Amino acid sequence: MPDGDRYPLAHRLYPYARSADQDRDAGGPAHHPVIVVGGGPVGLALALDLGLRGTPTLVLDDAEGIGEGSRALCFSKRTLEIADRLGCGAPMVEKGVKWQVGKVFHDTDLLYEFDLLPEAGHKAPAFVNLPQPDAERFLVERIRTAISDGAPIEIRGRNRVTALETSQPARLQVETPDGPYALTADYVVACDGARSPVRKMLDLDFEGRVFEDNFLIADVRMKAEFPTERWFWFAPHFKSGDSALLHKQPDDVWRIDFQLGWDIDRKAELSEDRVRARVDAMLGEGVDYDLVWTSIYTFQCRRMRKFRHGPVLFAGDAAHQVSPFGARGANSGIQDADNLGWKLDLVVRGAAPDSLLDTYAEEREAAADENILASTRSTDFITPKSKASRMFRDATLALAARHPFARAMVNSGRLSMPSIYDSYLSMPDALPDGPPATRPGAPCPDAPLGDGFLLEKLGSKFTLLAIGCAAPETGLAVVACEPTPELTARYLGAAPSALYLIRPDQHVAARWPMADAATVAAAHSHACGATT
Protein backbone atom coordinates (compact mmCIF):
# COMPACT_ATOMS: atom_id res chain seq x y z
CA MET A 1 0.00 0.00 0.00
CA PRO A 2 1.23 3.57 -0.58
CA ASP A 3 2.87 5.33 2.35
CA GLY A 4 0.39 7.07 4.58
CA ASP A 5 -2.59 4.81 3.92
CA ARG A 6 -4.08 3.54 7.16
CA TYR A 7 -5.42 0.33 5.62
CA PRO A 8 -5.26 -1.67 2.37
CA LEU A 9 -7.86 -0.61 -0.17
CA ALA A 10 -10.58 -2.84 -1.61
CA HIS A 11 -11.42 -0.31 -4.32
CA ARG A 12 -9.32 2.72 -5.38
CA LEU A 13 -12.16 5.02 -6.31
CA TYR A 14 -10.97 8.60 -5.88
CA PRO A 15 -7.23 8.81 -6.56
CA TYR A 16 -5.48 11.95 -5.44
CA ALA A 17 -5.61 14.79 -7.96
CA ARG A 18 -4.30 18.27 -7.35
CA SER A 19 -7.09 20.82 -6.90
CA ALA A 20 -7.09 24.48 -7.91
CA ASP A 21 -7.80 25.19 -4.22
CA GLN A 22 -4.15 24.21 -3.57
CA ASP A 23 -2.78 26.90 -5.90
CA ARG A 24 -4.34 30.01 -4.45
CA ASP A 25 -1.51 32.45 -3.75
CA ALA A 26 -3.68 35.48 -3.07
CA GLY A 27 -7.21 36.00 -1.82
CA GLY A 28 -6.99 33.55 1.05
CA PRO A 29 -8.18 29.97 1.24
CA ALA A 30 -10.98 28.67 -1.00
CA HIS A 31 -14.41 28.66 0.63
CA HIS A 32 -17.02 25.86 0.50
CA PRO A 33 -20.53 25.90 1.96
CA VAL A 34 -20.24 22.32 3.27
CA ILE A 35 -17.18 20.16 3.83
CA VAL A 36 -17.71 16.51 4.78
CA VAL A 37 -14.72 14.88 6.46
CA GLY A 38 -14.63 11.15 5.76
CA GLY A 39 -15.79 9.18 2.72
CA GLY A 40 -17.37 6.23 4.50
CA PRO A 41 -21.01 5.28 4.02
CA VAL A 42 -22.26 8.13 6.21
CA GLY A 43 -20.21 10.90 4.58
CA LEU A 44 -20.98 9.58 1.10
CA ALA A 45 -24.73 9.34 1.75
CA LEU A 46 -24.75 12.87 3.16
CA ALA A 47 -22.76 14.30 0.24
CA LEU A 48 -25.08 12.55 -2.20
CA ASP A 49 -28.21 13.87 -0.49
CA LEU A 50 -26.84 17.43 -0.35
CA GLY A 51 -25.57 17.33 -3.92
CA LEU A 52 -28.88 16.04 -5.28
CA ARG A 53 -30.54 18.99 -3.53
CA GLY A 54 -28.08 21.32 -5.27
CA THR A 55 -25.96 22.33 -2.27
CA PRO A 56 -22.25 22.22 -3.14
CA THR A 57 -20.49 19.61 -1.02
CA LEU A 58 -16.81 18.76 -0.78
CA VAL A 59 -15.78 15.38 0.67
CA LEU A 60 -12.24 15.08 2.06
CA ASP A 61 -10.96 11.56 2.66
CA ASP A 62 -7.53 10.60 3.92
CA ALA A 63 -7.41 7.52 1.64
CA GLU A 64 -8.09 7.02 -2.05
CA GLY A 65 -10.93 4.59 -1.75
CA ILE A 66 -12.57 1.95 0.29
CA GLY A 67 -10.80 -0.16 2.89
CA GLU A 68 -10.80 -3.95 2.73
CA GLY A 69 -12.66 -6.20 5.08
CA SER A 70 -16.31 -6.70 5.56
CA ARG A 71 -17.03 -4.51 8.62
CA ALA A 72 -20.71 -3.46 8.47
CA LEU A 73 -22.81 -6.20 6.95
CA CYS A 74 -26.54 -6.00 7.75
CA PHE A 75 -28.30 -3.09 6.08
CA SER A 76 -31.81 -2.54 7.42
CA LYS A 77 -35.04 -1.82 5.61
CA ARG A 78 -34.92 1.83 6.63
CA THR A 79 -31.38 2.21 5.24
CA LEU A 80 -32.49 0.60 1.97
CA GLU A 81 -35.42 3.03 1.80
CA ILE A 82 -33.06 5.97 2.30
CA ALA A 83 -30.70 4.54 -0.33
CA ASP A 84 -33.67 4.16 -2.66
CA ARG A 85 -34.59 7.81 -2.15
CA LEU A 86 -30.98 8.68 -3.04
CA GLY A 87 -31.08 6.46 -6.12
CA CYS A 88 -28.82 3.59 -5.08
CA GLY A 89 -31.21 1.22 -3.31
CA ALA A 90 -31.65 -1.08 -6.30
CA PRO A 91 -28.00 -2.27 -6.62
CA MET A 92 -27.78 -2.77 -2.85
CA VAL A 93 -30.89 -4.97 -2.82
CA GLU A 94 -29.81 -6.77 -5.99
CA LYS A 95 -26.30 -7.59 -4.76
CA GLY A 96 -27.23 -8.07 -1.10
CA VAL A 97 -28.49 -11.29 0.41
CA LYS A 98 -32.09 -10.78 1.51
CA TRP A 99 -33.09 -12.34 4.80
CA GLN A 100 -35.77 -11.93 7.42
CA VAL A 101 -35.76 -15.13 9.49
CA GLY A 102 -33.53 -15.51 12.53
CA LYS A 103 -32.97 -18.63 14.64
CA VAL A 104 -31.60 -18.75 18.16
CA PHE A 105 -30.00 -21.93 19.48
CA HIS A 106 -28.82 -22.98 22.92
CA ASP A 107 -26.20 -25.70 22.54
CA THR A 108 -27.92 -27.97 19.97
CA ASP A 109 -31.50 -26.90 20.76
CA LEU A 110 -33.47 -24.45 18.64
CA LEU A 111 -34.94 -22.05 21.22
CA TYR A 112 -37.05 -20.00 18.85
CA GLU A 113 -37.15 -18.33 15.47
CA PHE A 114 -38.36 -14.91 14.41
CA ASP A 115 -39.57 -13.33 11.18
CA LEU A 116 -38.69 -9.65 10.87
CA LEU A 117 -41.14 -8.67 8.16
CA PRO A 118 -44.28 -10.76 8.37
CA GLU A 119 -46.19 -7.88 6.73
CA ALA A 120 -46.42 -7.66 2.92
CA GLY A 121 -46.56 -4.48 0.88
CA HIS A 122 -43.09 -2.99 1.39
CA LYS A 123 -40.68 -2.34 -1.46
CA ALA A 124 -37.54 -2.94 0.62
CA PRO A 125 -36.78 -6.27 2.33
CA ALA A 126 -36.30 -6.40 6.12
CA PHE A 127 -32.51 -6.67 5.76
CA VAL A 128 -29.87 -7.34 3.20
CA ASN A 129 -26.41 -8.59 4.02
CA LEU A 130 -23.94 -6.62 1.94
CA PRO A 131 -20.25 -6.07 2.75
CA GLN A 132 -19.59 -2.43 3.56
CA PRO A 133 -17.07 -1.94 0.70
CA ASP A 134 -19.83 -2.90 -1.77
CA ALA A 135 -22.28 -0.45 -0.19
CA GLU A 136 -19.66 2.31 -0.40
CA ARG A 137 -18.88 1.45 -4.02
CA PHE A 138 -22.58 1.75 -4.95
CA LEU A 139 -22.72 5.13 -3.21
CA VAL A 140 -19.63 6.38 -5.06
CA GLU A 141 -21.01 5.12 -8.39
CA ARG A 142 -24.29 6.91 -7.69
CA ILE A 143 -22.37 10.09 -6.81
CA ARG A 144 -20.52 9.83 -10.14
CA THR A 145 -23.83 9.66 -12.02
CA ALA A 146 -25.21 12.56 -10.00
CA ILE A 147 -22.09 14.63 -10.76
CA SER A 148 -22.45 13.96 -14.48
CA ASP A 149 -26.08 15.12 -14.15
CA GLY A 150 -24.85 18.36 -12.58
CA ALA A 151 -24.85 17.66 -8.83
CA PRO A 152 -22.19 19.87 -7.18
CA ILE A 153 -20.28 17.12 -5.34
CA GLU A 154 -16.51 16.69 -5.21
CA ILE A 155 -14.53 13.91 -3.50
CA ARG A 156 -10.83 14.52 -2.85
CA GLY A 157 -8.74 11.47 -2.00
CA ARG A 158 -5.55 11.65 0.10
CA ASN A 159 -6.77 14.93 1.60
CA ARG A 160 -6.25 14.55 5.34
CA VAL A 161 -7.62 17.23 7.67
CA THR A 162 -4.90 18.06 10.19
CA ALA A 163 -6.35 21.11 11.95
CA LEU A 164 -9.77 22.65 12.38
CA GLU A 165 -10.90 25.93 13.96
CA THR A 166 -14.56 26.30 14.87
CA SER A 167 -14.59 29.94 13.80
CA GLN A 168 -17.20 31.47 11.46
CA PRO A 169 -16.41 30.33 8.84
CA ALA A 170 -14.61 27.20 10.03
CA ARG A 171 -10.94 27.00 8.98
CA LEU A 172 -9.34 23.71 7.95
CA GLN A 173 -5.75 22.68 7.28
CA VAL A 174 -5.47 19.82 4.81
CA GLU A 175 -2.43 17.61 4.14
CA THR A 176 -1.89 16.14 0.66
CA PRO A 177 0.95 14.39 -1.21
CA ASP A 178 1.75 17.88 -2.63
CA GLY A 179 1.87 19.47 0.81
CA PRO A 180 -0.66 21.33 2.93
CA TYR A 181 -3.33 23.85 1.97
CA ALA A 182 -6.12 25.70 3.76
CA LEU A 183 -9.90 25.80 3.26
CA THR A 184 -12.83 27.54 4.90
CA ALA A 185 -16.40 26.28 5.20
CA ASP A 186 -19.75 27.44 6.55
CA TYR A 187 -20.33 23.96 7.93
CA VAL A 188 -18.11 20.94 8.51
CA VAL A 189 -19.61 17.49 9.04
CA ALA A 190 -17.29 14.99 10.68
CA CYS A 191 -18.09 11.51 9.40
CA ASP A 192 -14.59 10.25 10.12
CA GLY A 193 -15.36 7.14 12.11
CA ALA A 194 -15.09 5.83 15.65
CA ARG A 195 -11.56 7.18 16.11
CA SER A 196 -12.64 10.53 14.59
CA PRO A 197 -9.52 12.70 14.17
CA VAL A 198 -11.81 15.77 14.03
CA ARG A 199 -13.27 14.92 17.43
CA LYS A 200 -9.76 14.62 18.82
CA MET A 201 -8.65 17.90 17.23
CA LEU A 202 -11.47 19.67 19.04
CA ASP A 203 -10.69 17.73 22.22
CA LEU A 204 -14.29 16.63 22.66
CA ASP A 205 -15.66 13.98 25.00
CA PHE A 206 -16.73 10.48 23.88
CA GLU A 207 -17.92 8.59 26.90
CA GLY A 208 -19.69 5.38 27.71
CA ARG A 209 -19.15 1.73 28.57
CA VAL A 210 -16.35 -0.48 27.36
CA PHE A 211 -17.32 -4.17 27.20
CA GLU A 212 -14.57 -6.54 28.17
CA ASP A 213 -14.91 -9.17 25.50
CA ASN A 214 -13.24 -10.07 22.23
CA PHE A 215 -14.98 -11.33 19.12
CA LEU A 216 -13.37 -13.10 16.19
CA ILE A 217 -14.84 -12.46 12.75
CA ALA A 218 -14.14 -15.10 10.13
CA ASP A 219 -15.49 -14.57 6.63
CA VAL A 220 -15.33 -17.93 4.84
CA ARG A 221 -16.14 -18.81 1.24
CA MET A 222 -17.85 -22.17 0.78
CA LYS A 223 -20.70 -23.93 -0.94
CA ALA A 224 -22.98 -24.66 1.97
CA GLU A 225 -26.52 -25.78 2.47
CA PHE A 226 -27.36 -23.44 5.36
CA PRO A 227 -30.54 -21.46 4.72
CA THR A 228 -30.39 -17.68 4.29
CA GLU A 229 -31.13 -16.89 7.92
CA ARG A 230 -29.41 -15.31 10.91
CA TRP A 231 -28.32 -18.13 13.25
CA PHE A 232 -27.20 -17.33 16.76
CA TRP A 233 -25.92 -19.84 19.30
CA PHE A 234 -25.63 -19.46 23.05
CA ALA A 235 -23.14 -21.96 24.51
CA PRO A 236 -22.73 -23.52 21.04
CA HIS A 237 -22.45 -27.28 20.71
CA PHE A 238 -19.21 -26.81 18.76
CA LYS A 239 -17.58 -25.53 21.97
CA SER A 240 -16.27 -22.24 20.72
CA GLY A 241 -16.78 -19.67 23.44
CA ASP A 242 -20.02 -18.37 24.89
CA SER A 243 -21.76 -17.48 21.65
CA ALA A 244 -21.49 -17.57 17.88
CA LEU A 245 -23.30 -15.96 14.97
CA LEU A 246 -23.64 -17.05 11.34
CA HIS A 247 -24.76 -14.81 8.46
CA LYS A 248 -24.80 -15.31 4.71
CA GLN A 249 -23.12 -12.77 2.44
CA PRO A 250 -23.12 -12.46 -1.35
CA ASP A 251 -20.84 -14.63 -3.52
CA ASP A 252 -20.94 -17.74 -1.26
CA VAL A 253 -19.24 -15.95 1.62
CA TRP A 254 -20.42 -16.56 5.18
CA ARG A 255 -19.74 -14.33 8.16
CA ILE A 256 -19.02 -16.15 11.41
CA ASP A 257 -18.60 -14.33 14.72
CA PHE A 258 -17.06 -16.21 17.64
CA GLN A 259 -17.11 -14.80 21.16
CA LEU A 260 -13.64 -15.34 22.60
CA GLY A 261 -13.72 -13.80 26.08
CA TRP A 262 -11.50 -11.09 27.55
CA ASP A 263 -8.15 -12.65 28.46
CA ILE A 264 -6.95 -13.96 25.12
CA ASP A 265 -3.79 -13.90 23.07
CA ARG A 266 -4.99 -11.94 20.04
CA LYS A 267 -2.08 -12.92 17.83
CA ALA A 268 -2.46 -16.62 18.58
CA GLU A 269 -6.22 -16.52 18.06
CA LEU A 270 -5.75 -14.93 14.64
CA SER A 271 -3.38 -17.65 13.44
CA GLU A 272 -4.88 -19.61 10.58
CA ASP A 273 -4.66 -22.92 12.51
CA ARG A 274 -6.66 -21.61 15.44
CA VAL A 275 -9.27 -19.94 13.26
CA ARG A 276 -9.63 -23.07 11.15
CA ALA A 277 -9.98 -25.23 14.26
CA ARG A 278 -12.96 -23.13 15.36
CA VAL A 279 -14.55 -23.07 11.92
CA ASP A 280 -13.99 -26.84 11.46
CA ALA A 281 -15.68 -27.55 14.79
CA MET A 282 -18.64 -25.46 13.75
CA LEU A 283 -19.09 -26.73 10.21
CA GLY A 284 -18.18 -30.35 10.89
CA GLU A 285 -15.48 -32.49 9.33
CA GLY A 286 -14.80 -32.45 5.62
CA VAL A 287 -16.35 -29.09 4.71
CA ASP A 288 -14.14 -27.29 2.22
CA TYR A 289 -13.82 -23.51 2.60
CA ASP A 290 -11.46 -20.56 2.08
CA LEU A 291 -10.74 -18.02 4.78
CA VAL A 292 -11.46 -14.65 3.15
CA TRP A 293 -10.94 -12.28 6.04
CA THR A 294 -10.37 -12.53 9.78
CA SER A 295 -10.27 -9.93 12.48
CA ILE A 296 -10.67 -9.60 16.24
CA TYR A 297 -12.70 -6.76 17.61
CA THR A 298 -13.81 -5.32 20.92
CA PHE A 299 -16.47 -2.70 21.28
CA GLN A 300 -17.86 0.18 23.28
CA CYS A 301 -21.28 1.70 23.73
CA ARG A 302 -20.78 5.45 23.93
CA ARG A 303 -21.64 8.77 22.37
CA MET A 304 -20.59 12.40 22.29
CA ARG A 305 -22.61 14.51 24.67
CA LYS A 306 -23.39 17.00 21.87
CA PHE A 307 -23.42 16.21 18.14
CA ARG A 308 -23.11 19.90 17.23
CA HIS A 309 -20.27 22.23 18.10
CA GLY A 310 -20.89 25.53 16.33
CA PRO A 311 -20.24 25.02 12.62
CA VAL A 312 -19.06 21.42 13.16
CA LEU A 313 -21.56 18.56 13.20
CA PHE A 314 -20.75 14.94 13.98
CA ALA A 315 -22.44 11.93 12.36
CA GLY A 316 -22.11 8.15 12.35
CA ASP A 317 -19.44 6.34 14.39
CA ALA A 318 -17.66 9.66 14.99
CA ALA A 319 -20.64 10.70 17.14
CA HIS A 320 -21.79 7.39 18.58
CA GLN A 321 -20.71 3.78 18.83
CA VAL A 322 -22.64 0.63 19.71
CA SER A 323 -21.94 -3.08 19.91
CA PRO A 324 -22.49 -4.94 16.64
CA PHE A 325 -25.49 -6.84 18.07
CA GLY A 326 -28.52 -5.33 16.43
CA ALA A 327 -26.99 -3.87 13.27
CA ARG A 328 -27.21 -0.37 14.68
CA GLY A 329 -23.83 1.06 13.60
CA ALA A 330 -23.88 1.86 9.89
CA ASN A 331 -27.68 1.87 9.85
CA SER A 332 -27.92 4.59 12.48
CA GLY A 333 -25.15 6.52 10.73
CA ILE A 334 -27.08 6.50 7.45
CA GLN A 335 -30.10 7.75 9.39
CA ASP A 336 -27.94 10.59 10.76
CA ALA A 337 -27.12 11.58 7.17
CA ASP A 338 -30.80 11.29 6.22
CA ASN A 339 -31.77 13.61 9.08
CA LEU A 340 -29.02 16.15 8.42
CA GLY A 341 -29.10 16.40 4.59
CA TRP A 342 -32.31 18.35 4.09
CA LYS A 343 -31.73 20.56 7.13
CA LEU A 344 -28.24 21.55 6.07
CA ASP A 345 -29.51 22.21 2.54
CA LEU A 346 -32.28 24.57 3.78
CA VAL A 347 -29.92 26.38 6.16
CA VAL A 348 -27.17 26.84 3.55
CA ARG A 349 -29.77 28.24 1.12
CA GLY A 350 -31.02 30.66 3.76
CA ALA A 351 -34.47 29.01 3.67
CA ALA A 352 -34.33 27.97 7.33
CA PRO A 353 -32.67 29.39 10.45
CA ASP A 354 -29.33 28.01 11.62
CA SER A 355 -31.15 26.68 14.70
CA LEU A 356 -32.74 23.98 12.49
CA LEU A 357 -29.37 22.23 12.76
CA ASP A 358 -29.83 22.03 16.54
CA THR A 359 -32.79 19.73 15.86
CA TYR A 360 -30.40 17.39 14.01
CA ALA A 361 -28.42 17.06 17.21
CA GLU A 362 -31.57 16.77 19.36
CA GLU A 363 -33.19 14.09 17.19
CA ARG A 364 -30.11 12.01 16.52
CA GLU A 365 -28.77 12.21 20.09
CA ALA A 366 -32.09 10.72 21.25
CA ALA A 367 -31.81 8.06 18.52
CA ALA A 368 -28.26 7.26 19.66
CA ASP A 369 -29.53 6.83 23.22
CA GLU A 370 -32.16 4.38 21.98
CA ASN A 371 -29.55 2.44 20.05
CA ILE A 372 -27.10 2.42 22.93
CA LEU A 373 -29.81 1.23 25.35
CA ALA A 374 -30.83 -1.63 23.04
CA SER A 375 -27.24 -2.53 22.28
CA THR A 376 -26.17 -2.44 25.93
CA ARG A 377 -29.05 -4.70 26.95
CA SER A 378 -28.17 -7.22 24.23
CA THR A 379 -24.54 -7.14 25.26
CA ASP A 380 -25.40 -7.66 28.93
CA PHE A 381 -27.34 -10.76 27.89
CA ILE A 382 -24.77 -12.14 25.45
CA THR A 383 -21.72 -11.44 27.61
CA PRO A 384 -22.90 -11.40 31.26
CA LYS A 385 -20.42 -9.52 33.40
CA SER A 386 -21.35 -10.65 36.91
CA LYS A 387 -22.21 -13.97 38.58
CA ALA A 388 -25.78 -12.80 39.11
CA SER A 389 -26.30 -11.66 35.52
CA ARG A 390 -24.87 -14.93 34.21
CA MET A 391 -27.17 -16.89 36.51
CA PHE A 392 -30.29 -15.09 35.25
CA ARG A 393 -29.09 -15.36 31.63
CA ASP A 394 -28.62 -19.11 31.96
CA ALA A 395 -31.96 -19.46 33.77
CA THR A 396 -33.67 -17.58 30.92
CA LEU A 397 -32.08 -19.88 28.33
CA ALA A 398 -33.07 -22.97 30.33
CA LEU A 399 -36.68 -21.79 30.57
CA ALA A 400 -36.84 -20.62 26.94
CA ALA A 401 -36.68 -24.18 25.64
CA ARG A 402 -40.03 -24.89 27.28
CA HIS A 403 -41.84 -21.60 27.99
CA PRO A 404 -42.72 -18.86 25.51
CA PHE A 405 -42.42 -16.05 28.10
CA ALA A 406 -38.69 -16.70 28.50
CA ARG A 407 -38.10 -16.65 24.72
CA ALA A 408 -39.21 -13.02 24.76
CA MET A 409 -36.36 -12.31 27.22
CA VAL A 410 -33.64 -14.09 25.20
CA ASN A 411 -31.69 -11.23 23.69
CA SER A 412 -29.26 -12.02 20.88
CA GLY A 413 -29.56 -8.49 19.50
CA ARG A 414 -32.69 -6.40 18.97
CA LEU A 415 -32.39 -5.51 15.32
CA SER A 416 -32.20 -1.92 14.15
CA MET A 417 -35.48 -0.04 13.90
CA PRO A 418 -35.68 3.65 12.94
CA SER A 419 -36.37 6.14 15.71
CA ILE A 420 -39.51 8.21 16.14
CA TYR A 421 -38.49 11.83 16.65
CA ASP A 422 -40.37 13.28 19.61
CA SER A 423 -38.66 16.61 19.03
CA TYR A 424 -39.52 20.26 18.72
CA LEU A 425 -40.13 19.76 14.98
CA SER A 426 -42.93 17.23 15.44
CA MET A 427 -46.36 18.88 15.76
CA PRO A 428 -48.90 17.64 18.33
CA ASP A 429 -50.88 14.71 16.91
CA ALA A 430 -54.15 16.04 15.44
CA LEU A 431 -55.33 12.61 14.23
CA PRO A 432 -56.03 10.86 17.54
CA ASP A 433 -57.67 7.84 15.87
CA GLY A 434 -54.64 7.36 13.63
CA PRO A 435 -52.16 4.49 14.08
CA PRO A 436 -49.51 5.27 16.73
CA ALA A 437 -46.80 4.00 14.38
CA THR A 438 -47.34 6.99 12.05
CA ARG A 439 -47.65 9.71 14.66
CA PRO A 440 -45.70 12.94 14.09
CA GLY A 441 -41.99 12.18 14.24
CA ALA A 442 -42.36 8.61 12.91
CA PRO A 443 -40.68 7.35 9.73
CA CYS A 444 -43.26 6.71 7.00
CA PRO A 445 -44.01 3.02 6.55
CA ASP A 446 -44.10 1.96 2.90
CA ALA A 447 -47.27 0.73 1.17
CA PRO A 448 -48.16 -0.37 -2.36
CA LEU A 449 -49.53 2.55 -4.37
CA GLY A 450 -50.64 2.36 -7.99
CA ASP A 451 -48.05 0.34 -9.86
CA GLY A 452 -45.31 1.26 -7.39
CA PHE A 453 -44.82 2.14 -3.74
CA LEU A 454 -45.69 5.08 -1.53
CA LEU A 455 -42.14 5.98 -0.50
CA GLU A 456 -41.03 6.33 -4.15
CA LYS A 457 -43.77 8.93 -4.61
CA LEU A 458 -42.96 10.88 -1.43
CA GLY A 459 -39.53 11.79 -2.77
CA SER A 460 -37.06 14.15 -1.07
CA LYS A 461 -39.12 17.32 -0.55
CA PHE A 462 -41.80 18.39 1.92
CA THR A 463 -44.91 16.61 0.64
CA LEU A 464 -48.59 16.47 1.53
CA LEU A 465 -50.02 12.96 1.61
CA ALA A 466 -53.79 13.18 1.27
CA ILE A 467 -55.64 9.91 1.84
CA GLY A 468 -59.37 10.03 1.15
CA CYS A 469 -59.50 13.83 1.35
CA ALA A 470 -58.46 16.85 -0.69
CA ALA A 471 -55.09 18.53 -0.16
CA PRO A 472 -55.28 22.31 0.19
CA GLU A 473 -53.39 24.46 -2.32
CA THR A 474 -50.12 25.39 -0.56
CA GLY A 475 -47.44 25.09 -3.21
CA LEU A 476 -46.16 21.88 -1.57
CA ALA A 477 -45.89 18.65 -3.56
CA VAL A 478 -49.00 16.48 -3.15
CA VAL A 479 -49.54 12.72 -3.22
CA ALA A 480 -53.31 12.16 -3.23
CA CYS A 481 -54.79 8.69 -3.02
CA GLU A 482 -57.85 6.72 -2.00
CA PRO A 483 -57.58 4.39 1.01
CA THR A 484 -56.22 0.90 0.27
CA PRO A 485 -56.10 -1.84 2.92
CA GLU A 486 -52.40 -1.08 3.55
CA LEU A 487 -52.87 2.70 3.67
CA THR A 488 -55.81 2.28 6.03
CA ALA A 489 -53.88 0.01 8.36
CA ARG A 490 -50.71 2.11 8.31
CA TYR A 491 -52.02 5.70 8.00
CA LEU A 492 -55.75 5.94 8.81
CA GLY A 493 -56.54 3.55 11.65
CA ALA A 494 -60.14 4.34 12.59
CA ALA A 495 -60.07 7.74 10.83
CA PRO A 496 -62.00 7.99 7.52
CA SER A 497 -59.42 10.33 5.95
CA ALA A 498 -56.06 11.85 6.78
CA LEU A 499 -53.74 14.59 5.59
CA TYR A 500 -50.06 14.07 6.41
CA LEU A 501 -47.26 16.61 6.10
CA ILE A 502 -44.14 14.54 5.32
CA ARG A 503 -40.60 15.86 5.89
CA PRO A 504 -37.91 15.56 3.21
CA ASP A 505 -36.43 12.62 5.17
CA GLN A 506 -39.83 10.87 4.95
CA HIS A 507 -40.66 11.30 8.62
CA VAL A 508 -44.12 12.59 9.57
CA ALA A 509 -44.10 16.28 10.53
CA ALA A 510 -47.85 16.65 11.23
CA ARG A 511 -51.16 14.93 10.53
CA TRP A 512 -54.83 15.89 10.60
CA PRO A 513 -58.20 14.37 9.53
CA MET A 514 -58.09 17.24 6.98
CA ALA A 515 -56.66 20.74 7.15
CA ASP A 516 -56.84 24.15 5.44
CA ALA A 517 -53.94 25.87 3.70
CA ALA A 518 -53.12 28.17 6.62
CA THR A 519 -52.83 25.23 9.07
CA VAL A 520 -50.57 23.33 6.67
CA ALA A 521 -48.43 26.41 5.98
CA ALA A 522 -47.95 27.00 9.71
CA ALA A 523 -46.93 23.36 10.25
CA HIS A 524 -44.55 23.51 7.29
CA SER A 525 -42.90 26.61 8.65
CA HIS A 526 -42.64 24.99 12.10
CA ALA A 527 -41.06 21.87 10.59
CA CYS A 528 -38.46 24.11 8.92
CA GLY A 529 -37.41 25.33 12.34
CA ALA A 530 -39.41 28.57 12.62
CA THR A 531 -39.53 29.44 16.30
CA THR A 532 -42.48 31.84 16.36
Place this chain on the structure above:
Amino acid sequence: MTRLILTPNLPDPDAAYARLLAAHEELDEAESAAFNARLVLILMNHLGDPELLDEALKAAKT
Protein backbone atom coordinates in the same frame (compact mmCIF):
# COMPACT_ATOMS: atom_id res chain seq x y z
CA MET B 1 -54.36 0.38 41.01
CA THR B 2 -53.22 -2.98 42.32
CA ARG B 3 -50.60 -2.79 45.03
CA LEU B 4 -48.06 -5.43 45.92
CA ILE B 5 -49.46 -7.53 48.74
CA LEU B 6 -47.08 -7.42 51.69
CA THR B 7 -49.57 -8.66 54.28
CA PRO B 8 -50.25 -12.40 54.81
CA ASN B 9 -51.79 -13.75 51.60
CA LEU B 10 -51.17 -17.51 51.67
CA PRO B 11 -53.84 -19.87 53.02
CA ASP B 12 -51.16 -21.89 54.83
CA PRO B 13 -47.86 -19.96 55.11
CA ASP B 14 -46.05 -22.77 56.97
CA ALA B 15 -46.92 -25.30 54.29
CA ALA B 16 -45.85 -22.96 51.47
CA TYR B 17 -42.53 -22.30 53.19
CA ALA B 18 -41.98 -26.02 53.67
CA ARG B 19 -42.66 -26.67 49.97
CA LEU B 20 -40.09 -24.05 48.98
CA LEU B 21 -37.48 -25.74 51.19
CA ALA B 22 -38.44 -29.17 49.90
CA ALA B 23 -37.90 -28.01 46.32
CA HIS B 24 -34.27 -27.18 47.23
CA GLU B 25 -33.57 -30.50 48.94
CA GLU B 26 -30.72 -32.45 47.34
CA LEU B 27 -29.64 -29.37 45.34
CA ASP B 28 -26.10 -28.11 45.86
CA GLU B 29 -25.41 -24.40 46.22
CA ALA B 30 -25.08 -23.71 42.47
CA GLU B 31 -28.17 -25.74 41.63
CA SER B 32 -30.15 -23.92 44.32
CA ALA B 33 -29.08 -20.56 42.95
CA ALA B 34 -30.05 -21.59 39.41
CA PHE B 35 -33.38 -22.92 40.68
CA ASN B 36 -34.06 -19.61 42.44
CA ALA B 37 -33.21 -17.66 39.31
CA ARG B 38 -35.68 -19.70 37.25
CA LEU B 39 -38.32 -19.31 39.94
CA VAL B 40 -37.87 -15.52 40.08
CA LEU B 41 -38.22 -15.26 36.30
CA ILE B 42 -41.38 -17.40 36.31
CA LEU B 43 -42.97 -15.39 39.14
CA MET B 44 -41.87 -12.08 37.58
CA ASN B 45 -43.65 -13.01 34.36
CA HIS B 46 -46.76 -14.08 36.25
CA LEU B 47 -46.78 -10.75 38.09
CA GLY B 48 -46.92 -8.99 34.73
CA ASP B 49 -47.37 -5.46 36.02
CA PRO B 50 -44.16 -3.36 35.84
CA GLU B 51 -45.26 -1.23 38.80
CA LEU B 52 -45.80 -4.31 40.97
CA LEU B 53 -42.38 -5.56 39.91
CA ASP B 54 -40.81 -2.26 40.96
CA GLU B 55 -42.51 -2.50 44.34
CA ALA B 56 -41.33 -6.08 44.77
CA LEU B 57 -37.76 -5.17 43.83
CA LYS B 58 -37.87 -2.32 46.32
CA ALA B 59 -39.34 -4.51 49.07
CA ALA B 60 -36.61 -7.10 48.50
CA LYS B 61 -33.84 -4.49 48.70
CA THR B 62 -34.60 -3.29 52.20
